[in-house]
Amino acid sequence: MSVPLYSPSEEHEMLREAVRALADEKVAPRAAFADENEEFPADVYKDLVAADFHAVHIPEEYGGAGADALATVIVIEEIARACASSSLIPAVNKLGTVPLLLSGSEELKAQYLTPVARGDGMFSYALSEAEAGSDAAAMKTRAVADGDDYILNGTKSWITNAGISEYYTVMAVTDPSAGPRGISAFVVEKSDEGVSFGPKEKKLGIKGSPTRQVILENVRIPASRMIGAPGTGFKTALATLDHTRITIAAQALGIAQGALDYAIGYVKQRKQFGRPIADFQGLQFMIADMAMKLEAARQLTYAAATKSELAMHGTPVKDLTFFSSAAKCAASDAAMDITTDAVQLLGGYGYTRDYPVERMMRDAKITQIYEGTNQIQRMVMARQLLK
Ligand code: CAA
Numbered sequence: 001m002s003v004p005l006y007s008p009s010e011e012h013e014m015l016r017e018a019v020r021a022l023a024d025e026k027v028a029p030r031a032a033f034a035d036e037n038e039e040f041p042a043d044v045y046k047d048l049v050a051a052d053f054h055a056v057h058i059p060e061e062y063g064g065a066g067a068d069a070l071a072t073v074i075v076i077e078e079i080a081r082a083c084a085s086s087s088l089i090p091a092v093n094k095l096g097t098v099p100l101l102l103s104g105s106e107e108l109k110a111q112y113l114t115p116v117a118r119g120d121g122m123f124s125y126a127l128s129e130a131e132a133g134s135d136a137a138a139m140k141t142r143a144v145a146d147g148d149d150y151i152l153n154g155t156k157s158w159i160t161n162a163g164i165s166e167y168y169t170v171m172a173v174t175d176p177s178a179g180p181r182g183i184s185a186f187v188v189e190k191s192d193e194g195v196s197f198g199p200k201e202k203k204l205g206i207k208g209s210p211t212r213q214v215i216l217e218n219v220r221i222p223a224s225r226m227i228g229a230p231g232t233g234f235k236t237a238l239a240t241l242d243h244t245r246i247t248i249a250a251q252a253l254g255i256a257q258g259a260l261d262y263a264i265g266y267v268k269q270r271k272q273f274g275r276p277i278a279d280f281q282g283l284q285f286m287i288a289d290m291a292m293k294l295e296a297a298r299q300l301t302y303a304a305a306t307k308s309e310l311a312m313h314g315t316p317v318k319d320l321t322f323f324s325s326a327a328k329c330a331a332s333d334a335a336m337d338i339t340t341d342a343v344q345l346l347g348g349y350g351y352t353r354d355y356p357v358e359r360m361m362r363d364a365k366i367t368q369i370y371e372g373t374n375q376i377q378r379m380v381m382a383r384q385l386l387k
Pocket residue numbers: 092095125127128133134135136137158159160180181234235236238239240241242321369370371372373376380
């Protein structure tokens with residue numbers, strides 16, 4: 001019998017066990033603090049670096065762990081099961097660096113992937129602007145050539161891990177007359193003169209991960225920091241999302257699994273009417289539905305990850321865009337439903353911050369919004385189906 005392409009191998013399952021052990025011991029105990037205090041979990045970052053789980057997708061030739069896309073999904077899933085904010089460490093490191101992996105010169109890759117793999121700096125992705133969210137191509141940030149340099153001006157909005165990351169992939173307009181084909185991608189460093197950050201957004205969830213504007217005022221960078229050729233930045237940005245929407249799906253799966261596991265433990269010990277509430281069929285059906293939705297989304301995400309891996313290594317995968325959007329959409333919608341039901345299963349306790357499920361419900365919401373709203377995902381899927 002042929003084994004399905006996306007079936008996790010024994011190594012994948014061993015990796016899952018290792019990440020889960022670390023997440024249970026070091027990540028979960030700090031999750032509530034990071035949420036309550038809106039503080040980046042710097043200790044978690046150190047522990048993830050020590051275990052080499054902070055940017056697992058970086059190829060070995062740049063000093064990384066060289067994990068395949070499915071292994072990367074498993075790492076993000078297991079960290080998110082404990083703490084969604086912490087799972088943005090490997091997820092955003094991947095998002096920031098995929099543009100380089102897809103389109104960067106060998107010099108640029110060696111220069112910037114190596115420090116990320118070492119844990120010396122994280123890498124964020126700066127596409128959105130205040131008036132260019134879903135309509136990303138409407139961006140106004142400009143990059144103007146000046147001798148061997150480019151000078152960047154503009155403000156990027158809602159940038160995950162901004163201020164903490166050392167490096168940023170910034171999409172900017174180099175030819176205003178060319179629409180999406182006039183956008184180019186650059187590496188900007190936090191320490192470049194003229195880079196600053198807006199105040200931290202006051203958010204519903206993922207509070208341990210700062211979301212800030214990246215403000216660029218006459219930032220002069222060498223032209224060698226352009227990723228790919230002039231005018232290819234928008235394509236690189238969208239091609240990146242084809243790979244990284246799958247990691248948001250992974251985050252959603254992890255959040256949902258954390259909520260389901262907690263709720264199952266709770267209903268087995270909580271007694272009402274003289275018996276564990278797990279004995280009641282109304283609740284059993286809820287748990288069955290939660291697990292069913294989660295597993296369906298997981299299988300789709302793993303299939304998408306396998307396609308991502310093939311595409312990264314040059315195999316043409318015609319339906320990667322569909323699978324990536326479908327996985328992100330299905331997993332995030334499932335996570336929202338599952339975490340909401342987990343709060344319901346815990347009743348009044350679930351609604352308090354004494355239990356982790358309300359945090360998980362708040363954290364799940366962002367997965368339906370970022371890396372493209374689920375309305376955009378449906379549009380992307382429909383476009384691919386109808387073309
Ligand atoms: N890969 C490569 N190229 C692609 C592509 C893909 N998946 N999809 C489209 N393109 C190309 C097109 O072929 C076209 O190029 P040509 O003109 O050379 O043919 C070009 O890109 C423009 O494409 P469209 O005309 O389809 O562009 P559009 O403006 O109509 O729509 C969109 C594009 C799908 C709506 C896109 O803007 C989009 O995905 N919007 C959502 C934005 C988004 O996801 N933002 C996420 C921010 S990151 C984030 O949230 C991270 C975080 O915090 C953790």
